[in-house]
Amino acid sequence: MGDILQYFLNGLARGSIYSLVALGLVVIYQGTGHLNFAQGEMSLFATFGAWWFNDHGVPLWLSILLAASFAFVGGGAIEFGLIRPAAKKSPFAVVVVTIGLFQAFNSLSGLLFKGAATGLSFGTIFPNKPNDFFRLPGGAVWRYENIGVLVTVLIITALLFTLFRKTKVGLAMRMVANNADSAKLSGVPTNKVLMLSWGLATAIGTIGCALVAGINTNVSLGTMFGVFLLASAAAILGGLDSPLGAVVGGLSLGVIESFVTNYPKDWWASTYIGADTATAAAFVIILVVLLVRPSGLFGSARVERV
């Protein structure tokens, strides 16, 4: 029983990071209908920036904030300079540009930060000494670090929800997401809104990446590969146009991953796939969900009129 609770808590920690990165994907997808394949690598690049600040004596929390601010500006600039002109050509051009950016940013990180390929040590802003935890009934431990990550993610999520539902900027974002032409005709400066979306998404992704780096205690070129993939899976699971779906999708994926990794200790496939079953199992689940509900659990199904 204690085991189950433990796996659940571990899964929540990991899942909350998937939720965060997935939220970034949803913010962009809602506004433009594009999936940013470079999201993980852009955030990774910014996180290397945070490492650099920290390495030069800036406190870690400030380094992460600085990196997130740069990511905000950089994300907006990339939307303005590359994505918008590409979108004028075709949606497929945007896919190509984001995949090109994926490769370019990953290589750029390797180029600028010595030792990035093998990994640079990265701290955490939460207490993570061996005995920093709560003991819960049944013997499960809940580490302060994991609580911190979860709480951070919940706060950011709550802020995003307030932004979307309660502010004029949020209304503008929803308008652009639903019908960009009509939004323009209602007086929304859509270009600014799109830049804002990209900036927000990249900044959120950077915080997510920094949190992952904190848990792993290091950051390397491969850090975001898996995280991005599971985050996008989470976004798809929840429905790419639903922020709530991203959060639920991310958390449940983290928990599923944790259980699949730990629970069936001696099942037949474990020799072949072992701990890596998690990713595979996660994708099988997503595939099944998508086949039943092509627009995800919370996504809005659009009725096509012909």
Next chain:
Amino acid sequence: MTMLEANDISVKFGGIVALDGLSFTIDDGQICGLIGPNGAGKTTMFNVISRIYEASSGQLTFRGHNLLKVPAHRIAKLGVARTFQNLALFPTMTLLENVMVGGHSTGTIGFARSIFRFGTARAEQTLRDEAGDLLVALDLDKLAFHPAAGLPFGTLKRLEIARALAAHPTFLLMDEPASGLTHSEVDELSETIKRIRDEFKLAVLLVEHHMAMVMNVSDKVIAMEFGRKIAEGSPSAVQNDQRVIDSYLGTSS
């Protein structure tokens, strides 16, 4: 002779009833107008016949075939073709290729034969010639090698008709062909519809809001409201039906 018989067709989306026990028949060579307010279920009926939507209940018989059991891609082969309300062309293809795709159901060459080019040349040439003839028939041959993208709306509407005819249909469904056309273009279109009906021996089901056109070309008119039939008969009879006037035509039309 009766060609299409719809019997008690209903369609439900979630809780919404789009069609509620609709029955009607269409005879060989007949042009049948289908009118009614927005949301009356006209396009839904269309999509049921062309197998894009599933009917929840009812029977649909076309020349002895139970149409509701036929998969979507077999419809064309049975002789049912359609045009779309908002144009559904293949924009990167030339007009000629668009019409040749229209004739897809008349061909039999599959993946294996096309990879090995086994007996494909003659079939290609025949299809190409037929498509060329249709382009001539609809006065599009000057643009045969032009991609469909970027051509004027009226031209593309004619292309949709040519493409539909390439399937050798005996029954043509037209979804608001006059929308977006001016009066003189509508008159032209009416003539085209009557001409192709005679030339290609077709029956036509026409969904249209342009009353002058419906009254001009139809042999019979069906009026719908809330998924049900409210009137059926000759154009003039339906035009003077009080229920149709109240729910659809209005007083000052």
Next chain:
Amino acid sequence: MTALLEITDLWAGYGRQQVLQGINLHVDEGEVAVILGANGAGKTTTMRAISGMIERRGSVLFQGTAIGAASPDHIVHAGIAQVPQGRGTFTDLTVEDNLRAGAFVRKNTNDSIDTDIRQWFEVFPRLAERRLQKAGSLSGGEQQMLAIARALMSKPTLLLCDEPSLGLAPIITQELFDVLGRLNAQDGLSILIVEQNANLALRIAHQVFVLETGTITASGTPSEIAQNDTVRKAYLGF
């Protein structure tokens, strides 16, 4: 009477293709102007050029200010609202949020916006019944009414309507033009309408412009236009 909107030698198009080839037209204060034209003549392009949705060249004066190079959001701020072709409903937003979206440019407090929303619900009771439904679930006619209400939520001086009758049943079209006529007669709203359904549009029009292949080929009052044989045959059908 002063011209509210004065367009001189306007060119516009998509890519290299120039659809509008130097058109001139004007809408006077408190009047309804109608543009008639075939498909591909450039009617929608004209509307999009006025709203700043596409690249254009030439002079557009609105209340004496040049807006020929302004961006769409500036033009809405200046007081021109457009009901686009196909209604442009925010299908995933609720009916009420659609109206709120229309008021995006207003600096007013929420209270005065709420008051206006209530007012539109009185005009269109069917919208009030569906206040919290997603706008995509409305019928075509309801969406067209919503689109007009949404555009007017920005409190414009000039309303542009791009083929409002497209795809609507005759009875709904009549109702729609009644509404537009009332808005003009009672509230003094200036309106520029692009229409295929000329007969109805001419009933409420003060000025008519005929657009053919990117240029204005005829203009005048409805009665003058109705006397022009070619125009009558092509657009009025008698």
Next chain:
Amino acid sequence: MPITITESSAQHWALRFVGVATLAGVAVYFASGAAPSTLGKITEACTLAIAAIALNLLLGFNGQISLGHSTFAGLAAFTAGYSVNAWHWNPWLSLLISCAVCFAFGMLVGLPALRLKGSYLALVTLAVAFVWPTVARKFLNQTVKQSTLTGMKLKPPTWTGLANNRADRATFLFWLSIALLIVAYGIVRNIRKSRIGRSLVAVRDNETAAAVMGVNLPLTKTITFGISASLAGLAGWLTAAQLTTLDENSFSILTSIKYLLALILGGAATLAGPVVGAFVYYFVDNLLKTNAPKWNFLPGQLSNGPVASFLLGAVVVAFVFIAPTGFVGLIKSQTRKIAIVVPRPLRHKAVAEASVENSKSP
């Protein structure tokens, strides 16, 4: 004023003949004189071209995006390597089996494509590519009990008159890769120019309309996925013939991205695009990898990998803007000034002059 040549006319055939003869001449020239390492590079470029052709059939013509093609190539390479080494199969038999396995697996991956489009499909295939190295590692650990798998060590057949030494093997693989490239090109070309090819493009352009015209969507999409996967398998088998060892990292996501970038560089949805793109990509990549470490103006000690892949990523992004139709588009727009090939006129009793005029406008 450019020269107008009618498609399939005598001049057109002459032009085609000259083109093919020139290419054949270049191939013979290299085969007779070039060093084995140069031949090896051309072989690798041909392999990349086959993979790009495979992706073009699926993405360019049918509009289904796949980032999982590296997995198909990997599956074929492992099938070939394992069956030849462990079971001592004939390598040529393993070619057929590898392609068949890829066809089946491709159809399977293609199934979700029936419900998913665009970015969703891209992500599912990305996941396949992501899981592959893990599965490959497990396979090596569990079955081979080593971290690598030996390649096929393909020997030139005796009828070729080539010996089993390094130089002759290189010549043999060179001609083999060219032959397989021609096969792959021919398959895709024949498909594109047929009733089936038109239906593929129709599905890409407008699915609903295609279905109404009588195109069987599920069948067309899954079989296209299968054929494309087995062509990628062809490239994978050829890789196994060249490499001495295969490991889990031989076919990572980055390989899939490479296929995609090569295709975009050359021009998707054109027949020549993937071939031209693959050669340009391969040799630019090679040039950068050799020369970048010598550039003193770059900061610090650079591993040669990142510079090359960064620049290539940047080049492809730039290409989307400069030449959205790829290299082939660029070349076409230049040769158009000299000569245009126009379609055969329509045959109809009423057609006097079919619109040769209109085909000139884009």
